[in-house]
Amino acid sequence: MRKNRILLYTVILIISVCVLGACHEKKTSNVRRVAYIARAQADSFAAWLANAVKEEAAKYPNIKLEVFDGQASDSVENSLIENAITNKFDVIIIQPNNGESQRPYAEKVVKAGIFCITTNARIAGINGASSVDADPYEQAAVNAREAVKQIPQNAKVVVLKGPPGNFHADERRKSWQKEFFDKRPDVKIVGEQIANWNKDEAMNLMEDWVQANDRIDAVIAMNDNMCAGALEVIKGNPKYAQTLSYGVDGTAEAVLLIKEGLMTSTCLQSAYDLAELLLSTTDKLLSGAEKEINVDIGNPLVTKENADKYIEMHKKAGAL
Structure with missing residues (x-):
């Protein structure tokens, strides 16, 4: 009798373990793998966005996120995309280094039957791919429309550009041309170079421009990181106390510079908003609620008058 009871308990235990194992296996199988391929973790905005995406993904128990660093290299990023396809991720999110260079690889993602964002x-025009972005023309325009009134007559300015072929870099420069330079023919560009969104590259260029010019009335940068680099060179120099400066992104560093009066304005490109939309888009695609989604965030101007609001935003997110 006792042996039968032990045998019964053993059978029940085995059945229980099998049932629990099956439940666990079923639960695990519902978790979908998402690859996020960042442009470059050394880029302050790209790092901000990658961190925001990780934090947002933690809110989704059905999503397992892996982040990869493209190292500001087309070849590295393209290789990462191919590896993500080979490893059969359910969704591949691409932050391009150069959209046209990544286009064929994003198309490969779609052809492999994997959701691509x-x-x-x-990267526009890929049938079956989704996107989450902002309007780069308007991001620059909100600054340029103010600069038309702020930059003095016959000013000398320098321009820091992002990587050629990058949609945001090209559109922001186009916007500054139409919204500012075409309206202010009196303004002279005394230096214009590509700094690849990079702070150190911008510093090196600004050092050369300071040596070559008697004055620089404004720094026009296509992102905050380059603007901050240029400002680092002239910081504390009374000769440049009145130099105006403009960027895009609304990074924690930029809003603090604006609060201090060292930077004139920026356009917020909220990594938090982008991350929220990226994960909600991912979830909708995976659930089958949508097949293709294309959405944009807003483009608020950050100035000294409203900088406190955005400093508080970064504090709440733990960035400050």
């Missing part, structure tokens, strides 16, 4: 900047 491009972001910051979107």
Whole structure:
């Protein structure tokens, strides 16, 4: 009798373990794998966005996110995309280094039957791919429309550009041309170079421009990181106390510079908003609620008058 009871308990235990194992296996199988391929973790905005995406993904128990660093290299990023396809991720999110270089690889993602989302900047015109982005023309325009009134007559300015072929870099420069330079023919560009969104590259260029010019009335940068680099060179120099400066992104560093009066304005490109939309888009695609989604965030101007609001935003997110 006792042996029968032990045998019964053993059978029940085995059945229980099998049932629990099956339940666990079923639960695990519902978790979908998402690859996020960042442009470059050394880029302050790209790092901000990658961190925001990780934090947002933690809110989704059905999503397992893996982040990869493209190292500001087309070849590295393209290789990462191919590896993500080979490893059969359910969704591949691409933050392009150069949209046209990544386009064929994003198309490969779609052809492999994997959901593809491009972001910051979107790669437009890929049938079956989704995107989460902002309007780069308007991001620059909100600054340029103010600069038309702020930059003095016959000013000398320098321009820091992002990587050629990058949708955001090209559109922001186009916007500054139409919204500012075409309206202010009196303004002279005394230096214009590509700094690849990079702070150190911008510093090196600004050092050369300071040596070559008697004055620089404004720094026009296509992102905050380059603007901050240029400002680092002239910081504390009374000769440049009145130099105006403009960027895009609304990074924690930039809003603090604006609060201090060292930077004039920026356009917020909220990594938090982008991350929220990226994960909600991912979830909708995976659930079958949508097949293709293309959405944009807003483009608020950040100035000294409202900088406190955005400093508080970064504090709440733990960035400050």
